[in-house]
Amino acid sequence: MYRKLLTITLSAILTLLAGMAMAQKQTPPEGGQPRDFKLPAKQEFELDNGLSAVMVPYGDVPKVVVSMVVQVGNVHETEKQNGLADIVGNLMQEGTATRNARQLAEEVARLGGSVYVSVGPNETWISGSALSEFGPQLIEIMSDLLKNPAFPDAEMTRIKNDFKRQNNLLRQQPGATAQSKFRGALYPNHPYGRDFPTDEMIDGFTREQVQQFYEQQFGADRTTVYVAGKFDQGAMKEAVTNQLSDWRKGAAPQITVAKPVTKSDMIVMDRPGAPQSTIVFGLPVVDPSHPDYMALRVTNSLLGGSFGSRITRNIREDKGYTYSPSSSLSARYRVGDWAQVADVTTEHTGNSLREILYEINRLATEAPAPEELEGIKNYEAGLFVLRNSSPWGIVSQLNFLKLHDLPDSFLENQVQNIHAITPQQVQQTAQKYMRPKNMTLVVVGDKKTIDPQLKKFQAELKKNPL
Missing domain, CATH: 3.30.830.10 (Metalloenzyme, LuxS/M16 peptidase-like)
Known part of the structure; x- marks a missing residue:
């Protein structure tokens, strides 16, 4: 009786596992397209x-x-x-x-x-x-x-x-x-x-x-x-x-606009014995008021700014050099900057930089496939809609408009503007803004171990076409 029950149980488990395997092989249903955001009446x-x-x-x-x-x-x-x-x-x-x-x-x-x-x-x-x-x-x-x-x-x-x-x-x-x-x-x-x-x-x-x-x-x-x-x-x-209404008027709004420096530079900070190197590699770019900003956001997301990005797949999934690489587009007052960040194993510091450089060059020389770009655009549009799904989110978005002196249309047309980005625009944006020879590189790690790797990378960077 016990053996019979065991046989039945094993059979049921095997049937369940087979069904799960078949389900995993099936193509999942296509996700819905994020809707345009309508700013509530204010x-x-x-x-x-x-x-x-x-x-x-x-x-x-x-x-x-x-x-x-x-x-x-x-x-x-x-x-x-x-x-x-x-x-x-x-x-x-x-x-x-x-x-x-x-x-x-x-x-x-x-x-x-x-x-x-x-x-x-x-x-x-x-x-x-x-x-x-x-x-x-x-x-x-x-x-x-x-x-x-x-x-x-x-x-x-x-x-x-x-x-x-x-x-x-x-x-x-x-x-x-x-x-x-x-x-x-x-x-x-x-x-x-x-x-x-x-x-x-x-x-x-x-x-x-x-x-x-x-x-x-x-x-x-x-x-x-x-x-x-x-x-x-x-x-x-x-x-x-x-x-x-009875509070004093005070000083007028005033923020001194920064003048960012674009230059090829390498800053190494010694952390003796560190098992990892922390990399920041980037340069100044445009602010949210610039016509190229939306294309730059999509380009960032495809290159390194999302979990499905190229750099993440390369140095995390394929090579195993790091666990959580990411790139970001920082919008400051009237200026902006882009940077790729990663904590990589010390012995692969140079290799990681080499692969980051490879992905930047690849995107600048070859437009992404429409299917790849469509997934990234859905991700960016969906993320935007999620940010507007609570009162706090609405306040944050409205203040973003205020700080950067942007019209309501920046929010209301954002989903359609994201979906309007073409593969050619992404390639052109990478060519225009992702210029490795003009990037500043900061590395925090075991200087004794990483110095030879960084010197080799610098030599390769000088030969880089971009």
Whole structure:
């Protein structure tokens, strides 16, 4: 009886496995084409002090998200203020003139949400969420945080120590170090290219400097308030007007446009005994306002910017030199840059660079097959649609338009513009922008082992036709 049951069980398993094998051999159904994105109807208004607001009803979930985005970031620091914007943002979360940090957290929690402050290269974001019926109360709390930060001196030491730890951890990560050196090479005379702030610089910041930076840089004229989700438009507009119309106008929006450097350069940072080398290989390219930008995005995705990209298949799937290579197109204010990044085994540092160079040359000399390009375009279009599938996503996309001074059509026509890219355009884009002889190469690794490989690669790069 036992043998009979065992035979039946084995037979069932074999039948199941055979069915699975047949299913794997069958061609999967073709995926649906991403639809064009339709920007939800939005209400925009501006206050007398220069503050602008954008309100977008979106979805049926009874929650509202709010972002108060101020055009103040690391680009507004002087060389001696490296990291000061981060200290200002971190201290803003420690309370206002009438609420301490604990009271802030408790009040927002009672609204069914949260509030946080984040600082980037160009902007400071005060973002929060709450249940829909509490939207006006959320606006009041966030406005208090924006207009009346206390900057408690008692928290300065803790905030500075936390920031030092974060930067020291980044210095220990080869990827972060390589990216910092890469940006420094491309943007040597701009805040985009600054290295991590030193402990001594962070220790030297005072509360007076924090307050002064806030007074000089923050104001209504640099601020946009975004409201998205399910909310009462009349009540939210009234709340924004009542809470922020009395805020000072402040300085006008201003970001110094960087002048990136394009040059063939190699920077090697020694990491003795490292089993891997971290590679960053790239150059300046155009920003999102340029007519070539969409073709450049698709080209990046095909070359190295997606899991199905050529460089990923080559040095990950075929050669096994690395686990997670990727390329990226960074959109900064009025400028941009492209870079291929990979953590590769030390003994194959030179081989990895050689294969990256091979794939760049191949794309520049031979247009991709329509079928390959179609898959990449579907991926890019689908990714774009996913980014717009939540209120936070809508806010992020709208702010992207604002920062880069782009029309709504940049979003609304994006799917069709992606699908309009031809194989010939991709080839021409690679020829025009992916020029290895003009690329900056940063490598963090065991110098003793990789130096001979890099010298050989440099010699090959000099003979490269592009």
